[in-house]
Amino acid sequence: MTEYRSGDLVRCTGGGREYAATYITERDGKAVVKLDSGYNIGVPFETLSWEGRPEIEPPGLARPFQREDLPELAIISTGGTIASRVDYRTGAVTSQFSAEDILRAIPDLASIGRFRTEQISSILSENMTRRIWQDLARAIFHDLKSGVAGVIVTHGTDTMAYSAAAISFMVETPVPVIFVGSQRSADRPSSDNAMNALCAASAAVSPLGEVAVVMHATTSDDRCAIHRGTRVRKMHTSRRDAFQSMGMPPIGRVDYPDLSVTLSGEAVARGEREPVLREKMEERCGLVSFHPGMDPLVLEAYRGYRGLVLAGTGLGHVSTPWVKGLAELARDGVSVVMTSQCLHGRVCDRVYDTGRDLLAAGVMEGEDMLPEVALVKLMWVLGQADDDREVRALMGENLRGETRGRSTHGL
Amino acid sequence: MDSEAPPLMAGLEIHQQLDTCEKLFCHCPTRLREVKERNGEFTRFLRATESEMGEIDRAALEEMRTIRRFTYYTYDTTCLVEDDEEPPAPLNQEAVAICLTIARCFGMHPVEQVHTMRKIVIDGSNTCGFQRTALVAMGGSLPGGARIETICLEEDAAQRVTDQVFSLDRLGIPLVEITTGPDLRTPEEVQEVAEYIGMVLRSTGKVKRGKGTIRQDINISIPGGARVEIKGVQELELIAEVVRREMERQENLIAIRDELKGRGACVDEDQIDVTSIFKGTKSSILEKAKMVLAVRLKGFSGFVGKEIQPGRRLGSELADYAKRCGVGGIFHTDELPAYGIAAEEVQSVREKAMAGDDDAVVLVAGSAEKARCAAKQVIRRAGMALAGVPEETRRMLEDGSTAYMRPLPGAARMYPETDIFPVSVEKAFWEGIPVPELLIGKAKRFEQEFGLDPPAAYQAATSENLPAFEEAIREGVKPTLAFRVIITAPVELARKGVDVGKVSQADYLAILSAIERGRVAKEAVPDLITAIAGGTPPDQAVASLVTPVSNDELTRIIRKIIGERKEFVAQKGMGALGPLMGLVMQEVRGKVDGKLVSEALRRELERSA
């Protein structure tokens, strides 16, 4: 049988007719071919005959222009697609990572800054690891040291909030470090990629000085929100405005299409900190969401871990049979932090008996930290400190805006 | 030119909405809504995606030149899929089955594995920036020999409310797109084929009916002319006229080209600023304009104002192009002085543009940016006149003439919809799809079986109320009665302004049942339909129109029943009241209130005791 390659010219016989087509791929035992009309159809392989393999000239693409007088921005990609290109001949969609390709896809970026790019990984964001966080932290730190005006990290949206929190702890930055992605694929004309990227670049040259996530604020293409890296959460599977600041308003906004940036009084200002890299992180940490009737045996899996974050019910509870298990873990040196699956509000284990028993068992209150932020923080804190007292002190301290002393109204 | 070429090559692309429960890629109902019922709105920008070749589709590019920001209205019958905020649901299987049914009607071959594609459309009518479409079957034919090339299943676009505002209720309603070969040779044949295809579609009983549910696009070219696609012809009876007028337009454009060539006509690239000439002009448009530009068309005098189609001149074509830049239109010297522009002003323009007697001058006005853009478009279109007929997508005007809409779309603008799995059409499934009786065959059968005359039989077969008509006959209603109540009465009432669209098939069956049971007279049918159309529930409408039974008549009926059952009554005494009640009610056929019957019966029983 002929080995067909995508792009090969073929003839198909079927329906009493013969027609020319382009071979695309195999799918469920059928040959998928593209007709001249642009449609793909699946046909039996035996109806195909090979016609030839056309020489396709690589497209002669114009070099995008970068203005030397604009601030330099670094784009670091981890695998999230901010720009892509469609080959209408074969229907293939390819992600674009080089500065030139990104500028070609989103030309308006060139009026905000000049760009250098680096790709540190090409993973789906669900495959993110501590190791890649560390690579990312080092790459960002390198750019900070070289004096860029801002850093843009393109990231898949699924775990973007975890990464933004991780970088918040690992890197102290004098300039904006902006995480950005797209909820709707970059190949579609309606994608949020371009607007998010333009707003991210605008935030990256703004007077901000911290790690943030910049994504659509509403379902409309009217503005992006700037979220603090330690207070942001993906709250919808598919909507453009999936990212929400939790327990505080966004620290700023970028209006579109005029790209004006407004920062709130809470935003950390550019230049307030010196670049510092502390990328050490303890990987043996877990996050467990408790549910009614959950077997305490589950906790056995965390023996040998150094940290465990619980997403408890309500004010921060687990069932009575769990208290003993947690006490044993704590006694064995596991730092246990309680957060709430309510996501909104503060943990308080001093109200009910179970809570008081948990505190007695050595469990720390995670205050109003989001469960996944508490996990990332615990990993980082355990990377920095060994002593239980020191760990408790760091976990209780507000380091990067991840916890707030006051729970304000209306949130 | 090729003397063998037929005088007309035309093909049809017919889009028909399917009457499915749910939309093609989500579980929303396929219901159209009033704009005032909207429950929200959002705005989006669409960007043309760059293809591998570094080119943007030329129709897409044209759209980008004008509008980019769009507003969308949402309803409680639309969801995040229409908003492009959620991945699509799997391809609607009901729609696939209807599409395959239609394919069988045309003797087509199904695609074994159906792939959904994304067709780039950035005019705002699709929130994604593409329309989802799938090729389902190929290679069919029509009775006259013309080919049906393909049938595609696609999602309908959002309805335009105003320029840049769209309503999402229509987006996602399943459509079939049926494409004929370029095999049609006369305007009449184009219309007949459109009628035939429409009839076949309605034969499935699964397509939507009424205005806007079917749209015809016509592809036309004549020898020496160019391929022109006329979009969205909704009136079937206008199709032949549209084709005739397009043939005429192309012939006239060819003739104009030849004459222009004979005169050595050409088009200057220069845009001449004549704003100062119109300081203090009586033309309010030019007086208000920030900038007025003149374009000299050398050798065009007399041709710009020449009619090429009823109500359309070459100047109308130039104006259509200019309007893309946001100006209201153009002025040209073939029609001036007029519109408040004085003869001296025209003379000054001619002098400034150095235009001779054979030359025409076109004026455009607006903001500097709009005027420059419009002048450029006029130059572009005038240049095309020297080449003859441009390839275009056009839209139909009310009378059957057409106006320029956009360039013909390029071919390379589709890529796979990766969110939708391909659908296999198994051989057994395909062969198990029943081919519906065609409506023309049904009409023949109505003639033979029910004794309806041919026009009546055809009217019944093609009526929107056909399902109720057939159901009534299955229930044993006399065909002539069913025909009168379900087919003709609504048509007559609709003419009188009754909104018969509000009367459901079930309502007609309820009316027939009331007549059959003798509760109402046949003569009451128009009143009943009118009442139901006005919002009265059918049983209430019937109750208000029942023929009354007089007290004497009631007494007579009761005495007759008692008389026939003397022994039973003697035996049971007042105990006979219950059993007799039913008999009397049956006799008065529900026309008298039960309480009255019971009282009268009690009285009569007491009397006979």
Ligand SMILES: [Zn+2]
């Ligand atoms: Zn929907």
